[in-house]
Amino acid sequence: MQLTILGSGTSAPHPERAAPANWLQTAKGSLIMDFGASTAYRVAHEQLDWVNLDAIWISHFHLDHVGGLVPFLFGTRHAPQIQSRRKPLSIFGPKGFKDLLLKLDEAAKGKLFEQPFPLVVEEVSDGEPFEPIVGISATTFSTPHTTESLAIRIEDGDGRTVAYTSDTGYSESLDVCIRSGFTPDGVFVLQEQTDRHTPRTEGGDEACAVGTTEEGRTYTPLSGMGRDRSGSRGREVVGGNDNRS
Ligand SMILES: [Zn+2]
Numbered sequence: 001m002q003l004t005i006l007g008s009g010t011s012a013p014h015p016e017r018a019a020p021a022n023w024l025q026t027a028k029g030s031l032i033m034d035f036g037a038s039t040a041y042r043v044a045h046e047q048l049d050w051v052n053l054d055a056i057w058i059s060h061f062h063l064d065h066v067g068g069l070v071p072f073l074f075g076t077r078h079a080p081q082i083q084s085r086r087k088p089l090s091i092f093g094p095k096g097f098k099d100l101l102l103k104l105d106e107a108a109k110g111k112l113f114e115q116p117f118p119l120v121v122e123e124v125s126d127g128e129p130f131e132p133i134v135g136i137s138a139t140t141f142s143t144p145h146t147t148e149s150l151a152i153r154i155e156d157g158d159g160r161t162v163a164y165t166s167d168t169g170y171s172e173s174l175d176v177c178i179r180s181g182f183t184p185d186g187v188f189v190l191q192e193q194t195d196r197h198t199p200r201t202e203g204g205d206e207a208c209a210v211g212t213t214e215e216g217r218t219y220t221p222l223s224g225m226g227r228d229r230s231g232s233r234g235r236e237v238v239g240g241n242d243n244r245s
Contacts, residue, residue, distance in 0.1 A: 001026050001160050006042040011064035018042050019064045022164060026156050029054035029133035033152065033164045039068040040075060051082045055132040058093035059166030060149035061100055066093075070104050073112040073119070088118040092132055094140075094148035095123050126150060143168040 002025045007018030019036020023043065030053050032039065043050040058066050069091070076082050091101075098121055105112040113119055124130055126142040135157055140150040143165060151165040 001156050007036050007038055011037045023048050026136055028135040031055045031132050033057045034059050034065040035068040036064050037068045040072045055090040057152055060146045083116050085117040088120045090120040092122050092124050094150045096148050097123050144171045
């Protein structure tokens with residue numbers, strides 16, 4: 001598995017930070033976790049294979065995490081690169097996500113679902129196991145951020161795990177749920193350390209270090225809980241064993 005932080009900021013204009021989004025590449029397919037306003041640009045900038053993207057995970061309905069879906073889907077209708085694609089794109093989100101997407105589609109005059117490929121939208125409940133990509137298992141759990149907000153823990157079937165909390169405060173159940181079942185190769189990704197979203201750091205400084213990552217870094221699973229060990233920017237592979245896919 002390889003994780004690229006596409007954005008860990010907000011949708012406020014910033015010269016070096018992008019809205020929240022993370023690209024997870026597995027041997028079985030690819031997944032974007034959250035889709036902010038800058039995400040379509042960021043995937044192209046990182047030269048990621050967005051045409052063959054398998055799935056998108058939306059953690060909650062704050063527009064800096066979901067707002068980029070509208071221009072992206074409006075664009076894929078006509079983007080020449082994706083016109084021959086026929087495999088489905090699955091978009092998963094918490095309860096209420098379908099309704100939100102339909103409202104956004106209203107604003108787009110019903111164009112978002114007119115794609116050259118099948119678009120599958122699915123809602124996931126707190127604690128519900130599902131497969132965002134065939135052969136990749138995921139579990140969700142509620143977070144103390146919004147009423148619908150969910151964190152996700154993904155296991156690749158080969159013993160590697162990634163957890164993505166998105167914006168959240170601390171909760172004991174979240175802490176336990178993420179850490180339990182973690183393999184030594186697990187990476188724990190938190191989003192944003194702002195005053196509103198400060199995660200508690202007891203026993204989890206490493207995790208918070210990952211949460212402060214800058215855009216454009218690529219991570220492979222680290223040894224133990226994830227830690228941002230790079231001081232440089234760019235598309236850099238940090239820690240772990242890069243030759244494992
Ligand atoms: Zn939020």
